[in-house]
Amino acid sequence: MIKAQIEKTLKASDNPLKIDVELHIPKGVFASLYGPSGAGKTSTLRMIAGLLQPDRGLITCHKNLWFDSDKNTTKNPKYRNIGYVFQDSALFPNMTVFENLEYALTNKKETKHLHQLIELMKLQPLCNRKPDTLSGGQKQRVALARALVQKPVLLLLDEPLAALDNESRIELQDCLLQIHKTFHLTTLLVSHDIEEILKLSDQVFVMDHGKLTQQGSPKTVFSQNSLNENFEITGKISKIERQGIQFCITVCIENTPIKIMAKKSEIEHLKVGNKILIGAKNFNPFFLKPKK
């Protein structure tokens, strides 16, 4: 069980952001932190990792104390045994893929697990290449493998899939799920992609302005306001137009735009660029295989 009760005021921006969150993540669970940009998700992740010092609070991981402001105790990040994947992959440009993985070893002679990872994540063809010759998806696959070299107890993922194309994202999502199950990891993913969270997570924490606003299973959290859906899908709003007394919302789902009619009260809190979950009930679907 990861327990993190953290308070921190970030003074860097014009409006100071006060982060005040309490997360409980059971062992072996894939959890996600969801929220808009600037909500404090990455800072929360960095505080759990020990890269940022909380002002107050308590962090424990499987009963090991990592941070306690009352006892003035802080465990150095290097002793926390954390796997961390950064949004920009953070692969060392001066090293080849293999050297990047090898650098993470605590004992240079114990390479068995490293070779297992290379095989499991199909990295053999990339081993002698430098990071700047890899695609975004390949970079993140290597970064994920590197984060697992030290057999971490906790895997922290800071929007590792945000900059990837759809195909690479789906491939890496499957890889993440496989890794999470194979190594019995406890994983915390920062993401603002509802679809991704629904696919990967057992538990989601919704953050806004530094506070937790909702938590629970992704399905419950993201469909809280609509009952008995028979169908649900997520997409991004690309246009909102007024048509008489109603509004027409154009939502892009996997690059396919669909139009949905909505009342004024339904669109009040929506704007172009928002990701939304569309639910429908009591409908009779038909299924067709798309023509190639």
Added chain:
Amino acid sequence: MNWDPIILTFQLASVTTFLLFFIALPLGYWLSQTKNKFKPLIETLISMPLVLPPTVLGFYFLIAFSPGNAFGLWLNEWIGIKLVFSFSGLVIASILYSLPFMVHPIQSGLTNLPPSLHDASTLMGKSKTTTLFKVLLPNCKASLLTGIILSFAHTIGEFGVVLMIGGNIPGETKVASIAIYDEVEALNYTTANVYALILCGSTFLILLFVYLQNGGSLKKHKR
């Protein structure tokens, strides 16, 4: 023609650059990482030689190192070093005079690296020294090269500081820039011209090498 001033100039530039690199490296690293409240003060002091007339710096060195003063006397009597009108004095003065030319590129090279590289290495349990030498420095080679070459070239071009602290002792402190001044005063324009051409040519080649290397042109040719 006497080649001593040219040889002495390149000796001074080499020794200064070598020592300066090892002084500027920890200083540049510290400045790139620290949030210490005295950082602006330290940065200001390091940058002073950029704006001060070299004679000001040379004047204070002369006062400080003079055996007539307490510090100079202490150096002379206790350590046996005479820094005024000597090659060692020139090296120390040159190190301080060229300090910003080495510290600034190293500091900016390290600051411009993505912070995630440092964080990733820290989370892998690597020490600050290992992170610096295995991850950070190899990824800002262009900045290191710029620092080394600019310091070398800048030391070659010194005049005011060298004149104040070194004087004009042939074979010991008479570097090329001072030799040119001397030859012009003696109306030996041909010799002055040779010295000047050598300085022009060498500094041109050094700077051209930096721009080719940092612009990637040399790498392209290697491929």
